[in-house]
Amino acid sequence: MKSLDELAKIKESRRAALKIREGVPSATEKAHVMMCGGAGCISSKCLDVVDAMKEALNKNGIADQVQIILTGCMGPCDMGPVAIVYPDATFYRRLKPKDAEAIVEEHIMQGNQIPRLMYRTPGAKEPTPRVNDIDLFAKQKKIVLRNNFYIDPTSIEDYIANDGYAALGKALTKMQPEDIIEEIKKSGLRGRGGAGFSTGMKWGFTAAASGAPKYVVCNGDEGDPGAFMDRSVLEGDPHSVIEGMAICGRAIGAEQGYVYVRAEYPLAIERLDYALQKARKNGLLGKNLFGSGFNFDIEIRIGAGAFVCGEETALLTSIEGKRGEPRPRPPFPANAGVWGKPTVLNNVETWANIPEIILKGADAYAAIGTEKSKGTKVFALAGRINNTGIIEVPMGTTLREIVFEIGGGIPRKKAFKAVQTGGPSGGCIPAEHLDTPVDYDSLGALGAIMGSGGMIVLDEDTCMVDIAKFFLDFIVDESCGKCSPCRIGTKRMHEILDNISNGKGKEGDIELLEELATTIKATALCGLGQTAPNPVLSTIRYFRNEYEEHIRDKKCSCNVCELKE
Amino acid sequence: MINLTIDNQQVVVEPGTSILEAAQKVGAKIPTLCYYKDLNIIGACRICVVEVQGARTLIPACVAPVAEGMVVKTATPEVIKVRKLILELILSDHPQECLTCARNQNCELQKLAEEFGIKEIRFAGAKTEYPIDDSSPAIIRDPRKCVLCRRCISVCTNVQTVQALCAENRGFNTLIAPAFNEKLADMECVQCGQCSLVCPTGAIVERDDTAKVWAALADPEKHVVVQTAPATRVQLGEALGAEPGSIFTGQMVAGLRRLGFDKVFDTDFTADLTILEEGNELLQRVTTGGTLPMITSCSPGWIKFCEHFYPDLLDHLSTCKSPQQMFGPLVKTYYAEKEDIDPADIYCVSIMPCTAKKYECQRPEMNSSGYQDVDVVLTTRELGRMFKQAGLDASNLPDEEYDEPLGISTGAGEIFGASGGVMEAALRTVYEVVTGETLENIDFEVCRGLTGVKEATVQVGDLPVKVAITNGLGNARKVLDKIRAGEADYHFIEVMCCPGGCIGGGGSPIPTDTDIRLKRITATYTEDERMSLRKSHENPAIIALYEEFLGKPLGHKSHELLHTKYTSRGVNK
Ligand SMILES: Cc1cc2nc3c(=O)[nH]c(=O)nc-3n(C[C@H](O)[C@H](O)[C@H](O)COP(=O)(O)O)c2cc1C
Numbered sequence A: 001m002k003s004l005d006e007l008a009k010i011k012e013s014r015r016a017a018l019k020i021r022e023g024v025p026s027a028t029e030k031a032h033v034m035m036c037g038g039a040g041c042i043s044s045k046c047l048d049v050v051d052a053m054k055e056a057l058n059k060n061g062i063a064d065q066v067q068i069i070l071t072g073c074m075g076p077c078d079m080g081p082v083a084i085v086y087p088d089a090t091f092y093r094r095l096k097p098k099d100a101e102a103i104v105e106e107h108i109m110q111g112n113q114i115p116r117l118m119y120r121t122p123g124a125k126e127p128t129p130r131v132n133d134i135d136l137f138a139k140q141k142k143i144v145l146r147n148n149f150y151i152d153p154t155s156i157e158d159y160i161a162n163d164g165y166a167a168l169g170k171a172l173t174k175m176q177p178e179d180i181i182e183e184i185k186k187s188g189l190r191g192r193g194g195a196g197f198s199t200g201m202k203w204g205f206t207a208a209a210s211g212a213p214k215y216v217v218c219n220g221d222e223g224d225p226g227a228f229m230d231r232s233v234l235e236g237d238p239h240s241v242i243e244g245m246a247i248c249g250r251a252i253g254a255e256q257g258y259v260y261v262r263a264e265y266p267l268a269i270e271r272l273d274y275a276l277q278k279a280r281k282n283g284l285l286g287k288n289l290f291g292s293g294f295n296f297d298i299e300i301r302i303g304a305g306a307f308v309c310g311e312e313t314a315l316l317t318s319i320e321g322k323r324g325e326p327r328p329r330p331p332f333p334a335n336a337g338v339w340g341k342p343t344v345l346n347n348v349e350t351w352a353n354i355p356e357i358i359l360k361g362a363d364a365y366a367a368i369g370t371e372k373s374k375g376t377k378v379f380a381l382a383g384r385i386n387n388t389g390i391i392e393v394p395m396g397t398t399l400r401e402i403v404f405e406i407g408g409g410i411p412r413k414k415a416f417k418a419v420q421t422g423g424p425s426g427g428c429i430p431a432e433h434l435d436t437p438v439d440y441d442s443l444g445a446l447g448a449i450m451g452s453g454g455m456i457v458l459d460e461d462t463c464m465v466d467i468a469k470f471f472l473d474f475i476v477d478e479s480c481g482k483c484s485p486c487r488i489g490t491k492r493m494h495e496i497l498d499n500i501s502n503g504k505g506k507e508g509d510i511e512l513l514e515e516l517a518t519t520i521k522a523t524a525l526c527g528l529g530q531t532a533p534n535p536v537l538s539t540i541r542y543f544r545n546e547y548e549e550h551i552r553d554k555k556c557s558c559n560v561c562e563l564k565e
Numbered sequence B: 001m002i003n004l005t006i007d008n009q010q011v012v013v014e015p016g017t018s019i020l021e022a023a024q025k026v027g028a029k030i031p032t033l034c035y036y037k038d039l040n041i042i043g044a045c046r047i048c049v050v051e052v053q054g055a056r057t058l059i060p061a062c063v064a065p066v067a068e069g070m071v072v073k074t075a076t077p078e079v080i081k082v083r084k085l086i087l088e089l090i091l092s093d094h095p096q097e098c099l100t101c102a103r104n105q106n107c108e109l110q111k112l113a114e115e116f117g118i119k120e121i122r123f124a125g126a127k128t129e130y131p132i133d134d135s136s137p138a139i140i141r142d143p144r145k146c147v148l149c150r151r152c153i154s155v156c157t158n159v160q161t162v163q164a165l166c167a168e169n170r171g172f173n174t175l176i177a178p179a180f181n182e183k184l185a186d187m188e189c190v191q192c193g194q195c196s197l198v199c200p201t202g203a204i205v206e207r208d209d210t211a212k213v214w215a216a217l218a219d220p221e222k223h224v225v226v227q228t229a230p231a232t233r234v235q236l237g238e239a240l241g242a243e244p245g246s247i248f249t250g251q252m253v254a255g256l257r258r259l260g261f262d263k264v265f266d267t268d269f270t271a272d273l274t275i276l277e278e279g280n281e282l283l284q285r286v287t288t289g290g291t292l293p294m295i296t297s298c299s300p301g302w303i304k305f306c307e308h309f310y311p312d313l314l315d316h317l318s319t320c321k322s323p324q325q326m327f328g329p330l331v332k333t334y335y336a337e338k339e340d341i342d343p344a345d346i347y348c349v350s351i352m353p354c355t356a357k358k359y360e361c362q363r364p365e366m367n368s369s370g371y372q373d374v375d376v377v378l379t380t381r382e383l384g385r386m387f388k389q390a391g392l393d394a395s396n397l398p399d400e401e402y403d404e405p406l407g408i409s410t411g412a413g414e415i416f417g418a419s420g421g422v423m424e425a426a427l428r429t430v431y432e433v434v435t436g437e438t439l440e441n442i443d444f445e446v447c448r449g450l451t452g453v454k455e456a457t458v459q460v461g462d463l464p465v466k467v468a469i470t471n472g473l474g475n476a477r478k479v480l481d482k483i484r485a486g487e488a489d490y491h492f493i494e495v496m497c498c499p500g501g502c503i504g505g506g507g508s509p510i511p512t513d514t515d516i517r518l519k520r521i522t523a524t525y526t527e528d529e530r531m532s533l534r535k536s537h538e539n540p541a542i543i544a545l546y547e548e549f550l551g552k553p554l555g556h557k558s559h560e561l562l563h564t565k566y567t568s569r570g571v572n573k
């Protein structure tokens, strides 16, 4: 890519070809079928639906007038396979191969949408045809996932059509490195990988650090069990990450980037690799981008899949080809990252925000969210909730809105008990705090954390001792074993919890758990250990009576634990 | 400079100083376990946590650098409570076997438990159970006693560059062991025992062979002789509670006699002999176009290292056996004939600062007398144990002399114990042999000290002799890589496996650190100066040995008894 003009030309021509996805009927094409190709829908066999649809198109001789595009995850995975049919933007769910013929022959050829395949809000009489009218989507705000309904993740032109790489062009031709960092600082963007550190400040430190070369790293390890926000981005919109990283490269003076992805994400790796090739071919990676003299390229590093490898220092060590174990900070990666060189490390979702901020400006971005938490956050909703899957909401949306409006409430008329946020490092928030706005600080104050965006809804049948044990079980398995408080302390906590849930709990166990928990939090080497006690502490904080019941009465009211007298 | 407050006192220190070091300046001793000065600073055990004003968590003092205006509290009740709990956790995964442990009363973990007054361990959960690895003739690993401080990994990887140990598995099951939990004996482990020196606990210890020695001493049929390595006399005192740098030569001899050894001989004698053999080998290589540089072969850990990692350079090794292995066959031939004792009845014990010598004496080629030349090797630590068992109060023993003839030695033999000593001893002799002149100043200061790689050019007659001296295998690598690359024009290189040379060997008293090494080195040169003879070729017993038995250096008998060959071992995949 030599210039902004050249980019604009590609955008214009591609955009014309994609008008149909904006609702403008086309003279030559009857429809674009955006079939969700996220992992959830692939496992519910969306590819069979695609085959059936191709067959139906062929049979009717209109294969050349309809495009079928596999997108990244659209969000409501439990309804998969899902699809959107343009130009009328009809949302279909739970598709079976046998439905393909109907979609082709009735909807695409005759213009009659198919109500039985549409989404119906619980309690509503009529289904909602248009995707953006569906309450589940209407309450969301998509920045990170801005492209997942619209683009073919394997098409760089699609990405460009939706303003892709315009931010990079702007950063390289119209902004100074300091301006870029200033803009990111002003946007209020905080890291989406868990700790919520100011992204602009991190870039500023790295830019100011002495040492060369510098590096830009993307954390795509995504180890929280049940989380797949980052995978959705990498699979659905890989160029947004590439573009974000290249902008950072310019801002801090780095020419090399690494994306660390776990080996369990083969499709993400494949899509990203393909996108990297395309970006290189189009001069959006490589030498002298936009004629600015700036060079940048990215390599993929595949992780072995240990949870702790997502911790920044462990990840950097792993990139160097060594055992992925955390090391003490300072020095921070900003001063001594990969190979001891200044390094910016950000999460996938953080990266995907960058182009939007640069293109639309920090003020527009900072207008979204709460005072100290700006923009949107992607969550993976799971557990006892009607709509599971991926959502993106403005910071400050309340838990109640997420659980009961977007998530559709609790199935089978059960009562809500708590929501667990932040995965194994997080905590449980009970019903009395449902109106808490979701942002970094509010969740922290409740003893939970934003984390990377895991959100598990628990209903009245969930035993909180059991939940705490479940998360600690994960931690005990995933502790790297380097520091003693985490290695031995979490094991001992787990043993005590195990005793409590087996009916062998004794007076003093809760206090001992608390003593262990506070010590581990205060002394563990890395974030894994420092947050590991959170699930236990927060359940003791809000559900102490359940612990006491197990210990004193040898009873589990939820009938989850099997207690022996 | 950085200004900070520690325990309400102002401190000014260099940037980059750790809180731990800064606290020492105001007399605050923060407890540590995984930390080892200059070697292992990884923040793993968390015993050293302190309170830093404004910090989200407690801060590990050993790894955290000071910062301007920092306010540190090293011993608040809260901090002490937390440290105690961490210690309790560590102890909850530790066998309570102090009474039967090699490190009893010399164990950092035990000491911490005592200092913190741990009276109860409230956690009765699982313990890590991995089998003891006693495959190696020198080193025994007991992972149950391991606190995962990783000092052994640091010394093996960064100092010795052997990488025989690594961290495996994760979480509670983490194990420090050879890769894939292989047996140490099957690895490139060079048996140097440096890991046993830095281990804070009894998780890596020397193989204790004292029982074999007690049994031999109890056997009336056996004629039990002992040789003591140069370094042992500047070490034994420490093993018995004396200050580092104490010289215990005469008391050691006296004590060994009290223990019942029939003859107390000295490895210094064969150190002198080594100089004659090795010096002549060097001259022969120089004059006949043999492989140069020639490298010393006194250090069995180094030999094994070369066999594994630089098998292509084995021709550079002197063919001389180490002094201990020259001693063994001489006792069972020369001495046996002289005293008319059946060599089958001779039991030859070595006291060494070295664990690798336990391995060396079992090498199959080490039986040129027709018997295993050296029957058993004890480290200085084990000898200290025998003294204690026998109730020998070394400081009250008289100064006694070694037995003749294999106990007669020179200062040149004595300095073998310090890095550079073999080189200095060789130069003292080679100079006089080649030039026929008397050396004015026999102190080759360039050879001395702890520097990892020392280089010098010494004019010997017409020949400027270029030499290099390395200690610690990582430093050896630097010079070996130069040889490989064809960039080394040395004639002679001294390589010692252990940092500082044998005075810092893996069988030394614990602790052995840089300061202590320096004190032992000073003591070594003091011993040298005290000797009336300080050049190996002037040792009358050596002269007699050649006259009566060996003939001449590099002669037929020498080749049979005093020289050896090496095996290319390579590296496991
Ligand atoms: C145990 C542990 C696991 C982590 N896993 C991830 C992960 O999978 N992905 C991620 O982006 N950050 C993860 N983090 C956070 C990273 O250490 C780091 O803070 C983050 O990648 C920085 O990027 P950000 O500022 O954009 O959030 C993890 C942290 C800890 C302590």
Ligand code: SF4
Residues within 6 Å of the ligand: A308, A326, A478, A479, A480, A481, A482, A483, A484, A486, A487, A524, A525, A526, A527, A528, A529, A530
């Ligand atoms: S806190 Fe846990 S995961 Fe982190 S370094 Fe310590 S043992 Fe490893």
Ligand code: SF4
Residues within 6 Å of the ligand: B094, B095, B096, B097, B098, B099, B101, B102, B103, B104, B105, B107, B108, B109, B110, B145, B201, B202, B203
């Ligand atoms: S290692 Fe130390 S604490 Fe452990 S048994 Fe031995 S002496 Fe006792």
Ligand code: SF4
Residues within 6 Å of the ligand: B139, B155, B156, B160, B162, B163, B164, B165, B188, B189, B190, B191, B192, B193, B194, B195, B196
């Ligand atoms: S004896 Fe030496 S080589 Fe063997 S493991 Fe210990 S430090 Fe490494």
Ligand code: SF4
Residues within 6 Å of the ligand: B145, B146, B147, B148, B149, B150, B151, B152, B153, B176, B195, B198, B199, B200, B201, B203, B204
């Ligand atoms: S064996 Fe010793 S030195 Fe090595 S990690 Fe264990 S306790 Fe530390």
Ligand code: FES
Residues within 6 Å of the ligand: A036, A037, A038, A039, A040, A041, A042, A072, A073, A074, A075, A076, A077, A078, A080, A081, A082, A389, A390
């Ligand atoms: S995978 Fe299709 S909606 Fe998530």
Ligand code: FES
Residues within 6 Å of the ligand: B031, B032, B033, B034, B035, B042, B043, B044, B045, B046, B047, B048, B049, B060, B061, B062, B063
């Ligand atoms: S001594 Fe500081 S963490 Fe172990």
